[in-house]
Each structure stands twice: as C-alpha cells, then as structure tokens.
Amino acid sequence: MMLLAPTRLELSAEELTRQVRERFGPELRRLGTFTQLCLLGADTCLEASATSGNLGVLLATAHGARSAVQAALEEVMPFTFIATQTHLAGALLARRHPVVRAACVYQDTEDREGLRRMAQAWLGACERVALGWVEEASGGVPHLSRWEVALRDG
Helix, strand or coil: CEEEEEEEEEECHHHHHHHHHHHHHHHHCCCCHHHHHHHHHHHHHHHHHCCCCCEEEEEEECCCCHHHHHHHHHCCCHHHHHHCCCCHHHHHHCCCCCEEEEEEEECCCCCHHHHHHHHHHHCCCCCEEEEEEEECCECCECEEEEEEEEECCC
C-alpha cells in the first residue's frame, strides 16, 4: 500500500471559518465544526494527492463533534442535531468525490497503523482510501484535521 499527500491542518476557529469559506463558499456555512474540519482536511488532501477513482473515507476521532453535541444538549434544533453526526462528512464528501464506502471510528488515541490496516482491507473494494484523524479544539489546542490517501501498490 502506498500513502500519498499527508496533510495536517491545525487551525483556530477563525482560520477554520476563513479556509472553509475560501474553499467551499457558502455551501458549508450551516454545518458543524467537526464536519467542516473533516471536509476541509479530506478535500485538501485529495486535491494534493492528484488521484482519481472511487473512494473510501475512513475517519477516526477520540471525541467527535464536541461543540455540536454540547449545543444539542442546550437546545434542540434540527441543524444542531444533524451536526452531531460524525458520519455526515463522508456523505457530503460524495458531492465532490466518488465515495463508495465511509466510516467513522471512535478511538481513545490516534492509531495510525490500525487505520492503515483497515484501509488495506478496504482497497479490495476502493481504488483509494482517504484516512483521517479529526479533533475539534479543546483546552487551548487548535482544531486538528490530519489526512492521507492510501492506494494499492502497483
């Protein structure tokens, strides 16, 4: 398996908003922070990889859509609830790329080797797999969206 275009975004809330607006225009303005982080990181990585073909999206996180879950607990609004759904990023990425398989895995810590083994298994059904680790900002640490693209050897 080959790994291409490692992409690491560490962003403040303001920088995330600016970059999302630059790349996607008003298309993502109602989406939660977690989904915006996923889409910005994955799309940036896929563009840098210069690859094509059907796509698997394998996303991992320790805490998921933290801000949306907190907002949903405080007030129940349809868009707030939708923003708590971490798998939404895979569905929305399908608007730009031919996604055939997507999953969000919750892990206590980032296990890049475990994700790579899962990607290897997916490469039987997918021509490429976008692997991501995404965390919303917490305790002074910026938002994080780290991605790479896995391809079959040869």
